Amino acid sequence: xxxxxxxxxxxxxxxxxxxxxxxxxxxxxxxxxxxxxxxxxxxxxxxxxxxxxxxxxxxxxxxxxxxxxxxxxxxxxxxxxxxxxxxxxxxxxxxxxxxxxxxxxxxxxxxxx
Amino acid sequence: xxxxxxxxxxxxxxxxxxxxxxxxxxxxxxxxxxxxxxxxxxxxxxxxxxxxxxxxxxxxxxxxxxxxxxxxxxxxxxxxxxxxxxxxxxxxxxxxxxxxxxxxxxxxxxxxxxxxxxxxxxxxxxxxxxxxxxx
Numbered sequence: 177x178x179x180x181x182x183x184x185x186x187x188x189x190x191x192x193x194x195x196x197x198x199x200x201x202x203x204x205x206x207x208x209x210x211x212x213x214x215x216x217x218x219x220x221x222x223x224x225x226x227x228x229x230x231x232x233x234x235x236x237x238x239x240x241x242x243x244x245x246x247x248x249x250x251x252x253x254x255x256x257x258x259x260x261x262x263x264x265x266x267x268x269x270x271x272x273x274x275x276x277x278x279x280x281x282x283x284x285x286x287x288x289x
Numbered sequence: 290x291x292x293x294x295x296x297x298x299x300x301x302x303x304x305x306x307x308x309x310x311x312x313x314x315x316x317x318x319x320x321x322x323x324x325x326x327x328x329x330x331x332x333x334x335x336x337x338x339x340x341x342x343x344x345x346x347x348x349x350x351x352x353x354x355x356x357x358x359x360x361x362x363x364x365x366x367x368x369x370x371x372x373x374x375x376x377x378x379x380x381x382x383x384x385x386x387x388x389x390x391x392x393x394x395x396x397x398x399x400x401x402x403x404x405x406x407x408x409x410x411x412x413x414x415x416x417x418x419x420x421x422x423x424x
Binding site for chain 2: 250255
């Protein structure tokens, strides 16, 4: 599923011969960083209320990064730098990316038992 | 699992999302503006972010609501200053919106509207983060 997400990224660039949407891929790198830095490499902290201030800060940064992935295609479309089709492909790619993260999270929870 | 529990779990993430949305709206206005946006127009968003940071530095357990004792007046003064900064940033963005709509050579009205939306979203994210911490 992650490969499908990246493939849609490349397609959104190649079909229209316009590589501005690759900026959205940068946000894909940013989204897992709070998990790695503050959560000990696990997504379990996202589903708990314990942990204190650092865990809340990690949740905050995860939310901000996720919104960035949505915002970049929309802003590029508004500035007429990409086509509407490319924006839609980008949004589908991000949706698949989120599904990948949720599946990974569920698999991690299953491993804990 | 009740609603307060869910709010405590997902509240910080929602706050981050709203904060990011606010700043991205402003970035959209700056990028799509035909006129260069002067630095003065950036200040309401910066001050709103600063205000949201200010009142989230306070731990809720430390606030004393007793009507008898002197209490933690420094804490309340800090919260009051945070409120003043957020109020000034909102008023400033609204003032800049009105000014932009009257002046032809200024940035477009969308820039002013985006500035107001940015302040509102940033302050809402601060409130969401604050309310998601149970006492």
